[in-house]
Amino acid sequence: MVKGIGPIFAKRMVERFGADILSVIEHRSGELVTVEGIGPKRRLRIKQAWEEIPRKGNAPWDVVYRKLRRRSSGLPRSQRLKRA
Structure with a gap:
């Protein structure tokens, strides 16, 4: 997962940005x-952690997508992250 994004922030981010x-x-x-609780420092930590994820094809995207999707499962069905 991406450092700095726990279940609470994952939920807030999915609520704000969706897919x-x-x-x-x-x-x-x-x-x-613009997400509640994410300021400049946390934003920078999230961005830096994101850039450290090794990229090989689409595998890292799939892994992160699935984990964020799982963490957003507490949302109403209409707001959950869904695969396009």
Whole structure:
């Protein structure tokens, strides 16, 4: 998983960004500060941890996606992260 994203923050991030969450972390991490409890320091830690994930094909994306999806399971069905 990505350091700095526990179950509470995963839920908040999915509520805020939905299926775009991985794109936000990768390309628009500045938007993470719009999530309650994520300030500039935590945003930077999340971004740095994300960049340390080894990339081999789509495997890391799938792993992170599945874990975030699992952590968002406490949300109402309409807000859960779903595979496109």
